[in-house]
Amino acid sequence: MKYKKPVSVLVVIHTPALEVLLLERARHPGFWQSVTGSQEDEEPLLATARREVREETGIDAAMVDFTDWQLSNRYEIFAEWRYRYAPGVMQNTEHVFSLCLPERMDVTVAPDEHLGFRWLPWREAAAACFSWSNRDAILELPQRVARRAGLGAGRLGDS
Numbered sequence: 001m002k003y004k005k006p007v008s009v010l011v012v013i014h015t016p017a018l019e020v021l022l023l024e025r026a027r028h029p030g031f032w033q034s035v036t037g038s039q040e041d042e043e044p045l046l047a048t049a050r051r052e053v054r055e056e057t058g059i060d061a062a063m064v065d066f067t068d069w070q071l072s073n074r075y076e077i078f079a080e081w082r083y084r085y086a087p088g089v090m091q092n093t094e095h096v097f098s099l100c101l102p103e104r105m106d107v108t109v110a111p112d113e114h115l116g117f118r119w120l121p122w123r124e125a126a127a128a129c130f131s132w133s134n135r136d137a138i139l140e141l142p143q144r145v146a147r148r149a150g151l152g153a154g155r156l157g158d159s
Contacts, residue, residue, distance in 0.1 A: 010095070012097070020121075068097055
């Protein structure tokens, strides 16, 4: 068995209006999340983000469309998923990216990974996530988008 690397990406997909795409986990109905996935071999993290978005949603975005937040989270791997990693590996390092689409769109979920999808306003999306790191990234999204647009904090996403 080839073990997964304990290095992954989290990709928050959103619209300019800060509607966020969430996917429902197939193995845990009711658990909603953004796109996530593990780095393969020596794949650059940006390539991992692009690949995971394509695999999990069918969206084939260009690498320049992704924003690398230069933010990583370290967390304990859930016991039920540790068998995928080498013996003794207990923690994962997750790198955060975002992808802004011009508008919400239908996506094609990977049926072995997800049951469905939904678009939610950013606050509702954050509240729906089971993962603390995903929730925190979505809560930070308005400030990230405002900074990238060169606007002052608080002018975007206050609704």
